[in-house]
Amino acid sequence: MKRISFSVAAFVALAACSGGNPFQEGTDTETPDSGIPAALSSDLDGITYNPVAQTLTVRGITLDNTPYEAVYTRKPGLDRGGYEAYTSQDGSLQRHTTAYVKDIDGTRAAVVVTGGQFENYFAGTVYGRSGAFDAATTAQPNQLVSYAGNYVGLLNMAGDGGDLLPVAPGTDPDVRPLQAAEVTGKVLVNADFTDNSVNGTIYQRQIEDTATPLATLALNPATIDTNGAFTGDVTINLQNKGVYGGIFGGTESSAVAGSIFVKDHIDGVDNEEEYGVFVLPKCGTPGADALCNQPNP
Template identity: 45%
Template sequence: MRPYFVALATFVVLSACGGSDAVFGTNPGDGGGGENPTNPIVPEPIAGSITSIAYDPDAQTLVVRGTGLDDVEFTDVYARKPSLDRPGYDAYAAQDGSLTRHFTAFVREIDGVYGAVIGSGVQFNTVIQGTQFGRDGIYVAPTTLPNGGVVTYAGNYIGVVNGNGSAEDLLPVTPGTDPSVLPGQVAEVTGDILINAGFGDTQNQVDGIIYNRRIIDFDQEIQDLSLRPTEITANGGFEGTVMTPDLRDVGEYAGLFSSQGATAVAGAIHAEDHIDAYDNEIEYGTFVLGVCGGANADPICTQPRP
């Protein structure tokens, strides 16, 4: 996929408005649940320029494969960057030289399910960005369900947008180098996400919301994004539409559940023209969440009636 072009002048400047070496990628398959079900496809609009990743959380290694300029395939080995970590997600980065693109990746794995978002900063008015998610193990839908069959998942969201943010991880350049040739470091979006999923014959759907959203490099609060209800397949996968508070459809989301009893969920989003304060914005993001009541439950799960 070709990289996205960036209207840098309008995007970066605010307007006057308000544990295994798992490889996962765009692999085909829509098998049923049970032991080692086939991973659903990561839809092309959500995958963006990234075709697969190989992630080992124990060894802290990350290899990213994708397509860059003029659809040229690339494979990059990323280095662990704890200083760039965001809540819930480990950071990795790659930059070959002072005058080449800088890439940042955010990754998480729990209960055999994985999610990653990867983005370059702007160089020559283009970016290379995308996501991946996948599952390394079983998926079996829950059989004993509270609340009429609805289960809640919650935690942190992380995304990237097609603009430059902070520059603390860029390689040094010779003083006086023309800024027109310099690469940037990608701007990041943080937030919280809550997903409700109904399992069984009568409710087999998922929906949710990404809220408390902020472009942290600009200290800018931005609009929530809702995940419209969509069907959960027999394989534990789902694909749906992203919308803004004014009910505009602005992108897509997809993901999959994992483990015995669906104790975790991972997925990703792609959205465009969805932030009032900016023009020509494009966002990719990922989420990896534990089920409320499980070992990876988020603090919001503590409710009077769970």
């Protein structure tokens, strides 16, 4: 792990230290793609998620719970834009951790971030799919394929603390944990399966607890590899702010899942960092976003 300096506005970040398969083989998940960039996986080794039973087990987040594999608690009240929320907190003076996860057609992504305590936080994302890569086909040659839907992220900044366990009156704030602030937004991803390229944007972004608007993020053009995976840069006004990655899954790539890591991207805040995920259906498939209903020439 690598420590990053911090200011009053943000906690210390702990950078990439994990690897290997992000999803454990078993009855509730299939073996996914590996090779998620370290900047995205960071302190998270993987998850086991059952969307039917609504159970989530998290592996690798430091100080989130006593065992290496921690079973998180389902929190429907924290759900955002179709992403299921799960949290963990051993005691009122221990770290609080928030996780979001979503699955479409066996294509899924998760983000896990602890609130700050003692000037440190821990975080990471994973994404993967069941089955092999099946590229989308189109009615016309060289036609682009669009994916649209919601985004959810978590900051190394304090949220409203509504899910924290209560502490005794008069407890010094210096020993109390924080709950990570949430970011919501919308995503549009356009893919060309003929020349194997992808790009997109995350827009209408805001800090959920305060409705503070945030800048739009551009997902710069990236190459889709032979396994349907991709990685690229994230920019604001052509200035690099981080990295994104993802993978296409389902029949004829009916969904795409991915994640981002960005930093120094909020005006007036120092050393802020954000991890987030998107799991989007293909336009023209069941559950497609309203944005897909655009007139075609």
